[in-house]
Amino acid sequence: MLLWFGWLHFLVPKLWPVVPKPRVPAVSSVEVDVPADATAPENAVVADTEQPAVAPLPKHPVKSVWLGPEVDDDKQKLDEFFLAVKFDSRGAAVNTIELTDRARYPAFGRRDKRLRLVGSDIATSLRTFELQAPAIDALLKSETLDRIPWEITAQDKTSITFRLQTSDGRWELVKHFQLEQLTEAELKQPHVRDTLARGYQLRLTVTVKNLSPRPQELSYTLRGPVGVPLEDADNTYKYRDVRMGFFDEDGAGIDESKLSAAEVVKKVKAKKTELSKRPIKYIGVDVLYFAALLIPQEDQLKQRTIDQADCVVVAEDKQYPQYSDVTVDLTSSKLTIPANDEIKHEFVLYAGPKLKELVQQVSAGAVMDYGWFDSICRGMVWLLNMFHAIGLSYGVAILCLTALVRTLLMPLSKHQAKHAAKMKELQPKIAARQKELEAKHGKNTEEYIKASQELVAEQSKMMLGGCLPVFLQLPIFIALYRAIGSSIELRMEPFLWFENLASPDALFALPFKVPFLGWTEFNLLPCISAGLMYVHQKLTMPAPTNEEQAAQQKMMSFMMIMMAAMFYRVPSGLCLYFIATNIWSMTERWLLERKAKADAQNSPPAPPSSPSGPGNPPQPKKPSPFSNWWYSMVEAADKDVSIKKKSLNDDDSNDRKNKKNRGKR
Structure with a gap:
């Protein structure tokens, strides 16, 4: 095999070399006879598909x-x-x-x-x-x-x-x-x-x-x-x-x-x-x-x-x-x-x-x-800049803006507090009614479940009167939220220990990355804000009267934890607003309740009404000329609460009469 390989690859090419084939001349391009004086039509357009000429690149320095x-x-x-x-x-x-x-x-x-x-x-x-x-x-x-x-x-x-x-x-x-x-x-x-x-x-x-x-x-x-x-990509919402x-x-x-x-x-x-x-x-x-x-x-x-x-x-x-x-x-x-x-x-x-x-x-x-409430949001930004123009830092301007908005909304907050006090008065009667239903029909029976659902529906209607002021305040709060969250004036503005009102406060860096959430810094302001929101919820929420309400309140507490996680990366300016508005709400509620107790203790007994006669006709109460459109809604909610309260009192009276009649028998 070695001899054959050497013979084929070494000796044969030298003894009988391969004669190269003659080179075929290149085919020249076809030349078309064109008259020397031929020109293109006057308005002819040179098509983009025309074969371009090869041109050397222009030589200019890079500057x-x-x-x-x-x-x-x-x-x-x-x-x-x-x-x-x-x-x-x-x-x-x-x-x-x-x-x-x-x-x-x-x-x-x-x-x-x-x-x-x-x-x-x-x-x-x-x-x-x-x-x-x-x-x-x-x-x-x-x-x-x-x-x-x-x-x-x-x-x-x-x-x-x-x-x-x-x-x-x-x-x-x-x-x-x-x-x-x-x-x-x-x-x-x-x-x-x-x-x-x-x-x-x-x-x-x-x-x-x-x-x-x-x-x-x-x-x-x-x-x-x-x-x-794209600035602060981990924390921005846009x-x-x-x-x-x-x-x-x-x-x-x-x-x-x-x-x-x-x-x-x-x-x-x-x-x-x-x-x-x-x-x-x-x-x-x-x-x-x-x-x-x-x-x-x-x-x-x-x-x-x-x-x-x-x-x-x-x-x-x-x-x-x-x-x-x-x-x-x-x-x-x-x-x-x-x-x-x-x-x-x-x-x-x-x-x-x-x-x-x-x-x-x-x-x-x-x-x-600015979202749905564009006009309100622009007004909030104008107020924020106005407070800053008089020499206040933007952090203090946020606090002043929060105080101003909450002061203007105080009539609604006052009505909400009164409604909450009425609900607290009704809670014992609702709880007693719940126990009577349980004793009368037995627990977990069809009659008991139906009667409990009717009672919960009545209570929900009464609570709706207290939610009405919240719904009216919601556009203002959302506009304030968007104004603070998207105002360029807050970008890179320092306040207290945080360097940027438009970013989380980032008190210190975490030595690890929080799984699933991706947090790498400890933000103190969201924790303070979540704690105040939890305390405010506990102070304003009435005691549960049945298992369903207790389950709902537990769910609300769980939602507070979820909201705290969701707001962990919001700008520090927004957290400052949350903290200020929660402190204001709790202080306002405490002052209103204190004033209501003082008025109840110091108020004299109502004088007996004098009979009306021809010489002393009853004078109807004239409505205030400065009342707003929402007073009709407030009165309707109060009327609904009074009707439900009277219904509960009548039910209690009827139950007592029935028990008395059964005792006589």
Whole structure:
């Protein structure tokens, strides 16, 4: 075998070498005879499918350029510019956008750093205002418009211009960015950073030039804001949302909607990224306190420049999809550009806080989502800012706001306390009635169960009169809850031992992670709040008269524990409100009960009523001119309680008569 192997692979190739085959010449391309004076039709459009010429890549250096104050040393720039923007010549895109007001808007957990509102995700390669155009990308071959360095042709204090021209001389693209600078007159206005949306705007003008002697077609895709920061993701109740405002069919109104990050991830995985093809008023990404919204400047009803909007996943969180970073892509309409002509599209990026006066100036008021009780919630925020304006910290302002609201609601609270006292008076009679039913029908019999259900139904109707004031107060309490939970004024505001009223107080870090709940810090305020709520419940809840009520009260106690777990991660400002309102409620109840006992001891006996006669007719009591609409509901509830009380007294009297008659027999 070894000899055969050596013979076949070593000796045979040397003795009889293989003659190589002759090389076949390459087939030349077919040449078509075209007259020398032949020209294209005057209005012919060069199709996108035309074979592009291979062009060398433009050679421009990669640079990073700032508009606005790069650092906080220049006080003049900090006043004149609300934003500091860092550009990258690679792709002529925006790397980061920072808010210059570090005192009011510091980075989360870092008071010594400015907040980076756009470009916070350093792990992604996507950037804001990247541009893609298939017709030009095909000419660049190995590069694309969003990765190739552009030429910086002009730069000054407030603007920068990028240019890219294909080497075949057919196309030229220009991106001109303009950062808004405040004038001296605007700087003198009070609260200018809270009222002037123009200071938070970055303007972009996209110019597409057709340098060829024939009309050409092109469409491009512009990337929206990338890297809007999700602050305190473990404790927030709102994550990144894609916010959209589209014109109605008649153009009279704006149809505003949102899409959560988790929903965007689902749509991208299902390859259903299209958001809408309707005319766009604004579109972008928002979080709890900030928004980055892109607004086309052309009237999209008259001059439709954006054909379609799509959602994009910038960075997906596999474990928690709601934490994913998302953005949008805007695709232009198909543009037909005449020979040696150009088109311009203008956009404005609003990157700033979610304040009512600011977002309304860009027609995006819907991003201020206060829920069902929007008007009441806005009033609460106004009161909160009013207390802060007189020199109080926001922690003290929350306490003052709670005291003011509870003072205004004191008439309802007073009625609720009176109703609770009446219920306590009825409890012994209800308990006695329950025992009589048990003695009469026997326990767990059909008659006993039916009679007990009727008694419980009567008691529930009486309790409903006491719940009525609670229902009337509920919208106010919910509005106060939403106002404190979504007010940007509380962000990074310290009070007592906690550093941020918009986050849990985090007294100290736990040495372990709580299973199933994921808690890693000990929050003291929720524990205090839950304890006060439990004590308040015990003080206001009457003693049970049967096993069903006892079971219901045990269930309520269990629900209190569940609520304490649910509220463990709420912002410390909300816990401060819970603590204040529970202390107020218990103190108010104690004072009302004490006053009622004192009035009962000191009140003289009622004088006998004088008979009415012709000379002394009874004078009807006139209703108060200042009574509100809910007094009729209160009187109806009191009347219902009196009827039920009289019914119980009559039943007791009848039972005594029946027993007496049976004794005589």
